[in-house]
């Protein structure tokens with residue numbers, strides 16, 4: 492989203508989830524995203540944005556207490572979507588097995604997560620309503636900021652949850668962010684298969 496908003500040209504590669512070797516060779520641990528610019532390799536999304544955003548388009552805003560709030564939303568969204576996400580084209584059977592093994596250690600068995608859907612949705616609802624009341628039309632801002640990239644990236648995950656319904660306000664917000672950042676979730680997967 493940041494690269495698209497900043498109008499930077501890039502090529503993206505989806506690494507299979509069980510690929511430990513590639514990220515470990517590049518940055519010494521199994522973590523994405525990783526970017527290579529002029530043969531310099533970097534990780535940590537916010538560090539990457541800081542280096543690429545030379546005109547401070549995204550950095551003029553601070554996170555404030557939104558970071559904690561985003562983590563809360565992210566935690567619930569992940570519990571809701573992980574059992575469904577594993578069936579998207581992002582996961583080969585091998586990647587899916589590895590992901591389920593790793594993530595269920597912390598979150599519990601995926602079938603149980605799916606059974607707890609209602610509980611998670613009830614926890615998420617007031618958080619989404621609160622953030623919706625702060626969209627003017629961006630998150631506490633009249634222009635798109637770094638906070639919107641964080642928020643939209645988390646909330647976008649809910650598109651994977653069957654029959655999940657966004658409010659009109661949230662849906663329009665996501666489409667607005669998509670258009671300004673030229674974000675195309677699926678393009679990377681189809682390109683490589």
Ligand SMILES: N[C@@H](CCC(=O)N[C@@H](CS)C(=O)NCC(=O)O)C(=O)O
Nearest residue numbers: 508521522523524534535536537593
């Ligand atoms: N603070 C890091 C967090 C990145 C992160 O959590 N990446 C996840 C995927 S989105 C990851 O690679 N986790 C390691 C794993 O699940 O094996 C950033 O913003 O770049």
